[in-house]
Amino acid sequence: MRWWVAVELIERIVKEGGRRVDELEAYQFSGYSVSARLKRHEIHYASGTHLQGLSLRVIHKGCIGTSATMNPERWEACLDAAIASATLATPQEWKGLPVPAAFDPTPVNYDPGVTPDAETVKTLLGDLVDGTRAYPVEITSGSAEISRYSGTLANTGGVHYGDMESMVSVGIETITGQSTGYEFDASWRMDIDPRKVGERAAYLAYSSLDGKDVASGSYDIVLSPIALSQLLGGVYLPALSGKNVHAGRSRLANLQGQQVMDRLLSLRDDPFHPRGLSSCRWDGEGTPTRIVNFVEQGILREFAYDLKTAYRYGKQSTGSAVRGGHGGSPGIGTHTLTLDGQRGNLMEGRVIHVNDMVGAHTANPLTGDFSVELSNAYLMQDGNVEFPIRKAMLSGNVFDVLMKTGGLSAGERVVGSMVLPEIRLKDLAIIGN
Amino acid sequence: MEEIRYFDVRHVTGTVTHVDIDNARVESAGTSYVDRAILRVLGSRGWGILAVDSYSRPKGRDFEVLLEQAGSLASLTNQKVLLAKVPGGCIPVPGMKEDPADVDLEEKQDLLSGIEKSARIDGIKSTRASYIERNEEVRFENLYGDEYSYSICRSGFSIVAVAERGGDMQMGYVRNHAIQDFNLRHHQDDGNTAAMRAVALLDARPPRGGTMHAILDPELAGVFAHEAVGHASEADLVQEGGSVLADTMGQQIASESVTIVDDPSLPEFGFEPLDAEGSHVGRTEIIKKGKVNAFLHNRETLAAVGFGHAGNARAMAGEPPQVRMSNTYIENGDSSFDEIVSECRSGILLKGSRGGQVDPGRGIFQFNAEYGYAIEHGERGAMVRDVSLSGEILRTLHSISLCARDRKMHQGYCGKGGQSVPVSDGAPHVLLIDAVVGGSGTD
Numbered sequence: 006m007r008w009w010v011a012v013e014l015i016e017r018i019v020k021e022g023g024r025r026v027d028e029l030e031a032y033q034f035s036g037y038s039v040s041a042r043l044k045r046h047e048i049h050y051a052s053g054t055h056l057q058g059l060s061l062r063v064i065h066k067g068c069i070g071t072s073a074t075m076n077p078e079r080w081e082a083c084l085d086a087a088i089a090s091a092t093l094a095t096p097q098e099w100k101g102l103p104v105p106a107a108f109d110p111t112p113v114n115y116d117p118g119v120t121p122d123a124e125t126v127k128t129l130l131g132d133l134v135d136g137t138r139a140y141p142v143e144i145t146s147g148s149a150e151i152s153r154y155s156g157t158l159a160n161t162g163g164v165h166y167g168d169m170e171s172m173v174s175v176g177i178e179t180i181t182g183q184s185t186g187y188e189f190d191a192s193w194r195m196d197i198d199p200r201k202v203g204e205r206a207a208y209l210a211y212s213s214l215d216g217k218d219v220a221s222g223s224y225d226i227v228l229s230p231i232a233l234s235q236l237l238g239g240v241y242l243p244a245l246s247g248k249n250v251h252a253g254r255s256r257l258a259n260l261q262g263q264q265v266m267d268r269l270l271s272l273r274d275d276p277f278h279p280r281g282l283s284s285c286r287w288d289g290e291g292t293p294t295r296i297v298n299f300v301e302q303g304i305l306r307e308f309a310y311d312l313k314t315a316y317r318y319g320k321q322s323t324g325s326a327v328r329g330g331h332g333g334s335p336g337i338g339t340h341t342l343t344l345d346g347q348r349g350n351l352m353e354g355r356v357i358h359v360n361d362m363v364g365a366h367t368a369n370p371l372t373g374d375f376s377v378e379l380s381n382a383y384l385m386q387d388g389n390v391e392f393p394i395r396k397a398m399l400s401g402n403v404f405d406v407l408m409k410t411g412g413l414s415a416g417e418r419v420v421g422s423m424v425l426p427e428i429r430l431k432d433l434a435i436i437g438n
Numbered sequence: 439m440e441e442i443r444y445f446d447v448r449h450v451t452g453t454v455t456h457v458d459i460d461n462a463r464v465e466s467a468g469t470s471y472v473d474r475a476i477l478r479v480l481g482s483r484g485w486g487i488l489a490v491d492s493y494s495r496p497k498g499r500d501f502e503v504l505l506e507q508a509g510s511l512a513s514l515t516n517q518k519v520l521l522a523k524v525p526g527g528c529i530p531v532p533g534m535k536e537d538p539a540d541v542d543l544e545e546k547q548d549l550l551s552g553i554e555k556s557a558r559i560d561g562i563k564s565t566r567a568s569y570i571e572r573n574e575e576v577r578f579e580n581l582y583g584d585e586y587s588y589s590i591c592r593s594g595f596s597i598v599a600v601a602e603r604g605g606d607m608q609m610g611y612v613r614n615h616a617i618q619d620f621n622l623r624h625h626q627d628d629g630n631t632a633a634m635r636a637v638a639l640l641d642a643r644p645p646r647g648g649t650m651h652a653i654l655d656p657e658l659a660g661v662f663a664h665e666a667v668g669h670a671s672e673a674d675l676v677q678e679g680g681s682v683l684a685d686t687m688g689q690q691i692a693s694e695s696v697t698i699v700d701d702p703s704l705p706e707f708g709f710e711p712l713d714a715e716g717s718h719v720g721r722t723e724i725i726k727k728g729k730v731n732a733f734l735h736n737r738e739t740l741a742a743v744g745f746g747h748a749g750n751a752r753a754m755a756g757e758p759p760q761v762r763m764s765n766t767y768i769e770n771g772d773s774s775f776d777e778i779v780s781e782c783r784s785g786i787l788l789k790g791s792r793g794g795q796v797d798p799g800r801g802i803f804q805f806n807a808e809y810g811y812a813i814e815h816g817e818r819g820a821m822v823r824d825v826s827l828s829g830e831i832l833r834t835l836h837s838i839s840l841c842a843r844d845r846k847m848h849q850g851y852c853g854k855g856g857q858s859v860p861v862s863d864g865a866p867h868v869l870l871i872d873a874v875v876g877g878s879g880t881d
Contacts, residue, residue, distance in 0.1 A: 039511075044678055046515035046522065057491045074471040083471065090468025095548055097463075112517035127514050145680035145799060177802060180679055185799040189820055199588070221648070253564035254460055254600055256607060307748035334466070364795040366805030367826060371607045373760040374644060374824035376876030377803040380797060396802060398876040400647055433471075436876055 015159050018061070018080050026065040028087060028102050030290060031061050032163075033077055036154030036170075039121040043147035043177070046134050051123055051226045056154070061087040062290075062334060067096035069313065071188035071334040095251030098316045102160045104290040112169045113277070113284045114193035117170035121151045123317050129199045133177045136203020139210035147177035149199070172282065175199045179210040184227070184393075185211030187361070188379060191282060191419060209360060209381045217418065218438040219384055224400065225356045225411060226433045227385075230418045230425035237342065237423065240274075240373045240403040246297050246337045247310040247325075256371065256404060260305050266305035267410040269346040274339040276324065278377040281341030283327070283422045287337035294324035297339075302346075311337050342423040347412045351429040352388035357397065373403035398436040406430045440509035444521060445613040446580035448714055449475035449493050450755035459554045467547055472574070472856030474756030475717030481512025484519050489756045500737040503590040522740040524748040525718040527588045536620040537592045538571050546571075548623040553597050557629030561637040563602035567629065569595045569622060573753050574755070578716050588711045592860055594849065597629045601636035608642075608823065611808075615707050615849035615860070639809055640725050642821035643739070647876035651813070652787030652827060652873040653778055657847040659792050663768045664829050664852070665794040666802040667698050670856045671732075672854075673739035675798050676763040680829055682801035686730045687745050688771055692835035695771050698725040700734055702749060702764035706862040707849035710752065714759035719749040727837070736761050754857045763852060767864035771841025778869045780816045780839050786875060787811045787818060788825060791848070796831075804828040804876075826876040831835055837873065842866040 015033050022029025034057065041051040060075040061084055070091025074083040095123045129149035136274060137144055152172045161163045176189035190197045226278025228236070233435045244255040251258075257265060266272065276285050276294035288294050290312055309325035310318075314337060327338030345393030352358075360381035368375035382394040418425065450472060475493030479486045479500040484509040496504060529544055538546075546569055554567035578586045594615025601608050612628040614621050639795035654662055667683075677680040683691075692698075702710040702719040709718055715737055723731045732746035733739070740748045751759035779787070787810050794805025806826040810821035829837075847864035 012446060041514060044517055044674075047486060048515040049517045050758065051511040051514040051803075052485075052487035052489065053511055054489040054756075055491060066696065069466065070468055071466055072468055072470050075473045076471065080493070081814075085469075086469045090466065093464055093467040093543060094455075095463040095465075101789060117877065120861065122711075123514050142681055145678040178680065180799045182471070183800050185680070185797055223541075252566070253602065254566075254607075256605075259605075337723065341839055355746075363797055363802060363828070364806065364826065367792045367804070367806030369609075369792070369824050371609050372824065376806070376826040378802055378828040380659065380802075381799070396828075398647060398804075398826070398874065400876050434647065437872065438874065 006289050019041045019159050019378045026063040028064040028161045030062040034156035037121050038152030039349040040150035041126045061081050063087045066093050066095040080325045081188035102162045104162045108286045115169040116171050116194040132199035133203040134263040136200035137207040138192050139204040141181040142181040142207045142210045145178045149175045177206045179206045181210050184214040186212050213393040216393040219394045221437040223432045224435050226430045227351050227356050227358045230420050236403045239368050247308040247314045250308050264303045265305040265408045266300050266303045271345045273298045275339035278341040283340045285387045288324045289326040289328040292322045295321045309337050347414045349412045357419045358383045376400040398435045440513040442583050444480040447477045448575045452574040455571040459567045465694050479508035484515025484517045485514025495719045511559045520741040521737040526716045528712045528717050531711050532618050538620040552626045553629040557599040557633040559633045562599050562633045563600045564600040567597045597632050599633040599636045608636050608639035626759050639823050642823040644824045644879040645797050645822045647877045652870045653787040655789040656865050657848045659865030659868045660793045661805050664766050664863045665796045668763040668766045669796045670798040672761040673733040673735045673743045677742050680799040690728050692728040694728045695841050697769040700766045704765040705764040708764035708861040713749045713751040714753040715751040717748040727762040752859045757857050765862045769841040770845045770866050773842050775867050782813050783816050785813045801831040805873050837871045839871050840869040
């Protein structure tokens with residue numbers, strides 16, 4: 006669908022919605038991506054994806070209804086479904102969808118130089134493969150993708166915002182013997198280094214070969230940004246959602262103003278972070294975004310709210326509505342989560358460095374208890390690898406282990422919708438073999 | 439122009455209906471629409487794939503243009519793909535006792551409310567119940583002129599109850615999904631079951647991790663079969679060199695009491711009437727009496743790797759087919775549950791599942807139980823929580839010493855390569871000798 010046709014359509018939908026219900030919000034998107042996948046060192050398939058869709062939300066007498074379709078031309082059925090949906094919902098306090106605000110119209114995570122182009126994807130894969138040649142390993146699989154999407158958010162209050170996103174991403178898996186390595190990178194600009202990604206994946210597999218067993222006991226652990234993101238995403242972020250806080254599903258619910266992390270640490274959502282893949286000036290329902298200071302120097306300051314939860318519990322939206330995929334309805338989330346604090350050398354003395362974990366998603370999201378298998382982990386002394394660890398389990402509690410840390414690394418990296426450093430955690434239980 | 443050796447199109451249309459009740463409040467309820475197709479072209483070397491939202495089958499030259507677009511993508515590939523010739527065709531979708539599509543949304547909402555209400559007992563701080571129903575119409579065509587279509591409805595609910603006492607919180611849950619019935623009826627007590635477990639877990643303690651004998655209940659043993667064996671037997675991983683089972687065909691990797699099967703034709707939640715490439719589906723004995731017997735295949739991996747039959751290509755709407763499990767289970771043994779507990783003597787009984795993960799190349803798996811009990815002197819002891827189990831595929835299967843004769847199947851979803859597909863896992867109770875159990879307890 007051409008853009009002016011899309012503009013006409015969304016205006017028509019908003020107009021018709023305004024005639025039938027108190028308020029209507031429409032989000033229409035379209036995009037194209039090109040990707041290719043390696044099987045071993047050869048390109049196995051290349052694909053092109055044309056995505057489009059329409060997501061509607063209506064509010065009538067405090068009842069909220071939603072529907073979505075992949076065929077915007079079927080908007081009338083979608084609108085009927087959204088209105089029918091509202092008739093079933095429990096009514097709640099509602100003070101209106103956002104009204105228009107002035108924004109810098111420049112997209113924050115869009116680079117016109119990122120073009121979904123098959124030859125560029127092929128070049129990215131070639132560079133990934135070249136990078137792995139730094140170590141004697143085999144490639145099992147790999148992928149590269151370039152995408153570009155545009156979306157329009159409009160509502161009956163007069164909001165009509167357009168936005169564009171671009172993304173380039175690569176990932177590769179390697180193996181030698183029974184030692185595996187996986188590395189990836191993503192950016193909204195064409196600034197990733199696929200050779201470096203390939204080399205790192207090869208290093209992880211090669212350096213983890215001939216692992217030894219580690220004795221069970223208590224160790225200081227340095228988590229990579231990847232491993233840290235898994236524990237934060239699975240346990241900590243749900244506990245910061247205003248909805249979970251008020252619904253009785255957050256361990257942090259009654260701790261505002263109290264210490265919940267090491268005093269060295271500050272956790273925030275920074276929707277303006279220049280490297281963030283989900284950075285934005287307005288959130289999924291059109292509220293202007295702002296930095297949300299969840300934890301400042303260890304003290305719990307605020308929770309995340311979207312409009313629905315904020316109105317229900319007498320709070321203000323923190324601009325934290327995100328859409329679950331392009332077709333999803335808005336719900337509470339984060340845009341670019343960052344962890345800041347005292348930076349320094351994390352590798353003094355004896356530590357176990359953990360690159361990745363197997364089973365992090367099985368952590369208890371309420372209590373924070375976790376027990377996971379380590380992946381690409383090394384026993385280290387003063388920054389030198391003593392030996393790779395063949396197999397070991399790491400147990401602890403996410404909330405507790407963040408109370409007493411040994412600082413953060415100077416460097417940080419993008420992991421999904423987070424930009425994180427490494428972190429040193431003290432005295433965690435390791436179950437060796 | 440790229441040579442076109444083969445093409446197929448898989449087009450999925452349908453509706454997704456959901457109800458979400460949170461602490462007695464209907465958060466949302468309604469219907470959305472799905473319409474997504476995937477067109478695959480096999481060029482002179484590898485695949486060119488187009489995914490299209492809101493697809494309508496073009497005619498004549500317009501369809502040729504689509505094929506050429508996919509062919510153009512295929513020209514980028516350099517891996518020579520061959521496809522095995524396999525039987526195609528659709529088996530009947532099992533009939534429904536009651537079709538969820540015939541029940542109006544208000545009644546679904548009322549029934550779900552009843553389940554949620556039964557979870558609100560003393561000690562429970564929060565309840566949440568969800569219902570989801572996917573009605574899909576799948577149409578398939580390929581170069582040979584084969585055309586298949588079928589309709590299937592998958593529906594199910596979950597209820598989660600959170601108990602709270604003095605700042606300590608625990609959750610209990612019940613999930614149930616079905617393809618042959620409207621399963622919101624006759625489950626009103628499931629909310630109470632979830633709530634009672636959440637309250638009981640407030641008095642449970644995490645176990646001290648270490649090596650011990652472990653009894654897995656049918657749900658967790660099913661997850662064990664799925665994570666420890668199922669993924670490593672997927673032949674795309676074998677072909678890529680990313681599975682520890684790659685060179686084990688015919689080898690004894692488990693005790694003779696262990697037979698592990700995957701069967702998409704079984705009328706369970708992972709049922710497929712034909713696979714996503716149009717291939718006929720059937721039973722695969724991955725492990726037969728302890729020996730590696732077959733891998734799970736699509737047409738391509740069957741041609742490249744061998745050992746088995748095609749029929750395990752599965753895909754989400756608009757996504758490329760991957761080799762996937764369907765209904766995976768450990769066959770019944772001949773022991774009773776009491777015999778297994780008695781044989782265990784001292785160890786741990788693990789029940790329910792919070793999911794798991796495997797690194798099939800490294801041969802390491804991990805999964806987490808919902809709760810468990812200490813086994814002391816051959817009898818069930820105190821309740822434990824937050825307990826996981828990890829192991830090495832090629833070592834742990836040897837440690838299954840007994841299988842009971844009480845297999846049950848449980849439903850869920852499995853993720854791989856960014857796609858999530860419905861599956862069921864099952865097993866009887868099994869006894870693992872010297873399992874590595876993780877827990878943060880100190881006594």
